[in-house]
Amino acid sequence: MKKVAIGVDIGGTNTAIGVVDAEGHVMVKDNISTPSHGDIDQYISDLAAAIKELIKSVKLLNENLEVVGIGIGAPNGNYYSGTIEYAPNLSFKGVVRLVELLRAHFPEMEALALTNDANAAAIGEMIYGGAKDMKNFVMFTLGTGVGSGIVVNGDLVYGNDGFAGECGHTTLIPGGRLCGCTALGHLEAYCSAPGMKRTAFELMVQYNATDSILADKSFNELDSKMIYDAAEKGDKIALEVFEKTGAWLGQGLADTVHHLSPEAVFLFGGPTAAGDYIFKPTKKHMEKHLLPIFKDKIKILPSELKPGDAAIVGASALAWKELEK
Amino acid sequence: MKKVAIGVDIGGTNTAIGVVDAEGHVMVKDNISTPSHGDIDQYISDLAAAIKELIKSVKLLNENLEVVGIGIGAPNGNYYSGTIEYAPNLSFKGVVRLVELLRAHFPEMEALALTNDANAAAIGEMIYGGAKDMKNFVMFTLGTGVGSGIVVNGDLVYGNDGFAGECGHTTLIPGGRLCGCTALGHLEAYCSAPGMKRTAFELMVQYNATDSILADKSFNELDSKMIYDAAEKGDKIALEVFEKTGAWLGQGLADTVHHLSPEAVFLFGGPTAAGDYIFKPTKKHMEKHLLPIFKDKIKILPSELKPGDAAIVGASALAWKELEK
Known part of the structure; x- marks a missing residue:
């Protein structure tokens, strides 16, 4: 079995999702809109569906894949609590329990963690990029x-x-x-x-x-x-x-x-x-x-990370780190 | 033998020196002027003499003391290199090899280390003060x-x-x-x-x-x-x-x-x-x-450290840390 992790980058206007292998290569990726409607339940439902669709598509390419974790980068993402709190560039208000809400859609997933989108990019740079x-x-x-x-x-x-x-x-x-x-x-x-x-x-x-x-x-x-x-x-x-x-x-x-x-x-x-x-x-x-x-x-x-991939790769690196624990 | 360390705080106008025990108590202390003449050799000579005098005086109080190290806090003090570099509030110009120069006066001293004066105060707060x-x-x-x-x-x-x-x-x-x-x-x-x-x-x-x-x-x-x-x-x-x-x-x-x-x-x-x-x-x-x-x-x-003692205590804590290595 080849192990892979999902990296999710929640931006102000766009959410990028990628399947990343242990060497930091993005195997497939997809995008959904980060909504302006502020309805977090709808967004989580859309995000979970997009992640599941992406996992399905990558398994068509290689059926010996095991998805071991989801790492998420988001504005004001809090690593300790798994929440997004008062993000000025997102339409979701107050404190959003992102990890908990997404966990309901992925009860079997070994690792599920969140951090600041920029922190995720920094982790990506450290593990795969110019800051090695x-x-x-x-x-x-x-x-x-x-x-x-x-x-x-x-x-x-x-x-x-x-x-x-x-x-x-x-x-x-x-x-x-x-x-x-x-x-x-x-x-x-x-x-x-x-x-x-x-x-x-x-x-x-x-x-x-x-x-x-x-x-x-x-x-x-x-x-x-x-x-x-x-x-x-x-x-x-x-x-x-x-x-x-x-x-x-x-x-x-x-x-x-x-x-x-x-x-x-x-x-x-x-x-x-x-x-x-x-x-x-x-x-x-x-x-x-x-x-x-x-x-x-x-x-x-x-940054030595490819535009579009840095935050995905960084977020996935967070998932790999969780697995080390 | 009771082990003690010397803490030295080099300020813009004043250099404070103290003998500090392992619990962070300042046993005796002294002051010399931080000179405006810019002559580092003269200053090192004065500082070494003051430290030796202080050690002598504290040994009169308790002859079972062993001085195991000197920790120094100074503006722009560099922990890695032991140098003071381009300190704007000191009269010494350029890069001053403080640890090396002082070491010549204390060849037997087990630990001799330097850091920023404010870093030294932070170490003091962490070990003995409100940041415990x-x-x-x-x-x-x-x-x-x-x-x-x-x-x-x-x-x-x-x-x-x-x-x-x-x-x-x-x-x-x-x-x-x-x-x-x-x-x-x-x-x-x-x-x-x-x-x-x-x-x-x-x-x-x-x-x-x-x-x-x-x-x-x-x-x-x-x-x-x-x-x-x-x-x-x-x-x-x-x-x-x-x-x-x-x-x-x-x-x-x-x-x-x-x-x-x-x-x-x-x-x-x-x-x-x-x-x-x-x-x-x-x-x-x-x-x-x-x-x-x-x-x-x-x-x-x-700060919970006593005014006048914080930097001395912090600097001495640096000496204790060196001994742990």
């Missing part, structure tokens, strides 16, 4: 929000109650932009994909930039991929969006470095596909903010 | 500067190169006050004892507060103790200094909580003697900045 030989690093995931996973001495930091690694919700600009969590000036409001869009419009407002490629898009149309494409064409607004995003992210990363003295910071998510456009200003501004003891020491690296 | 039963907490030391020590899963976080826990140098106000490290807007420039003095003068400037008790002191005269005394007399400027300091510290602590999800934050140092004046606004503003998942969960506690 690192004991101290941080993962920042840039997407609908900004998540982070912290590894100290080779272990993921959960903190006292399972919620460590919410670096996206540190204050970057006191009294600044409204964040999805309702606070002001958080890093997430500047360095997430929607944050970049907001920066693009802020700059168009500032310069009355009617000649920008981005000026023909509505506030709801514009996304970070369009900003990247415009930067490739030399659009000045788009180029300045990356410079400003890097300046903000660099300031935030410096704060994290001053807390944790990591060997490297990994960046993951859609906006990082822009490569040097985002990495160069981020590195430059992080260095500007670092104490002399940290200067020219901390690497900023792109 | 905690696995995840943070220590902030408010003094000439602002230091911090981070404990995760019962271990001090040193990070990749030994410098973790520099929370005093996170950016609180982008482009704000000049910090001792030459960067702008760091927490230390607002929440240290000199930071409080700067706030007092900022407020007197703002309100042209000629009637404040503090208005008769020069910029070099005023200290945080005088601000406390004035607050006790109802001085409006002094009271607002505490409110503003708490607002800034609360914002910074929230950032740290969002990184690490600690059970508690301990505050140590001169300004904390003001009790509710500083703790109440700090707590209020930290809560304001916390994500819902952290609200009303994180304790802000005064």
